[in-house]
Amino acid sequence: MKFFFRFFLCVACAVGSVSCSHHKIIPDDELALIFHDAFLANAYLGPRNLAHDSLNVYEPIFARYGYTTQDVHYTIGNFSKRKSARLGDVVEQAIDLLESEGKFFSREVAVLDTIDNIARRSARRTLRADSLLRVRSLADTARVSFSFDVVPGEYEVRLKYLVDSLDLNTRGLRSQMWLERSDSSRVQTYTVSLRRLSEGTLSRKFTVDSAHRRLCIHLLTFPNKPLRPSFTARDFRVTHTPPVRVAVGQLYEQQLGIRIFADEFFRAAAPKDSL
Incomplete structure (x- = not known):
């Protein structure tokens, strides 16, 4: 597992800058949390032998923190412009978070819980929503x-x-x-x-x-x-969440071909003239 992280660090540090001013720069602490969740997702998906490379399944992770895939690309690409910052430090911060959590939870439980929750949130649907209901x-x-x-x-x-x-x-x-x-x-x-x-x-x-x-x-x-x-109801909402097995299956079907930090990810973040 350490080897994987070190390999990722070497590849990530080679990424150049990207010029796209309308995308957000993600603060280092939040980027470390995103990497943390993504590493857990990688560990869960690794033995499943999915054939295609894609980042789409990780969009719910990015969205959880208020960012898009393009924001992550842009942030990684701009590390080369920040003389006092290294992408490797952010990765090490994510590793430290994982190792700290490992003292309290087994790796398998943490991974499964993360992916299951992502799948359930993605599959949750609102059947009825009313901001105001009055009975007079x-x-x-x-x-x-x-x-x-x-x-x-x-x-x-x-x-x-x-x-x-x-x-x-x-x-x-x-x-x-x-x-x-x-x-x-x-x-x-x-x-x-x-x-x-x-x-x-x-x-x-x-x-x-x-x-x-x-x-x-x-x-x-x-x-x-x-x-x-004389009765008033506010913020009335009815939601449905499918069983975990169904939610995870739907997520795989919708976002088939899953690898974050694959070659395609870094190529998307690299400057056009470096390709």
Whole structure:
């Protein structure tokens, strides 16, 4: 493993400058973190014998820190202009981070966790998002009832809510969510009482398999005789994340041919007249 890092250092130090003023220069500390995550990804991908070279699978790593592949190219290429800076120092910083983490976690667990999380974040989809939902009459309650057909994975429901002083229901207001099976039976039922006159937060995750067919969400229910409500929901969001195995598979299919710091990477960062 040390040999690989030393080899990378020799190749990286030979990279020339790139002139592209609209790209960002990544600070050394952040670049070291990017290298750290990329080295873990390399270790995970190494034994999989993927045939093609590409950087696309690492775009989520760059994006996590707010940068693009072109920003990384540009930053590496500009090290030659910085007399007091060496790319090798940044690589050594990333190595030190890895070695420090190795004291607490096994290498295999750290690598798998990094790649799995990248894959899950990449595959996560928002099914519904509303910044503001208001219920000021009984007829409005239909606005805060939702139903989603589901596939295996994890569904998360999040929102902030307020039951204000204009609400005439003195007690008993609730939110209810559940999964429905193919035989219409309910499982993973979640019921929570809504607090009055203070903003509350609801967050619930549902684990779905092939036996489930629908996710039902009723943000406002009345156990007793309903009176005029005054309910506000903010930042309501429903997301779906597929199982890890599926997410990683999708990532490989979408970004097939994966190697960071391959020859193509450095050729992209080198000046045109040096090719």
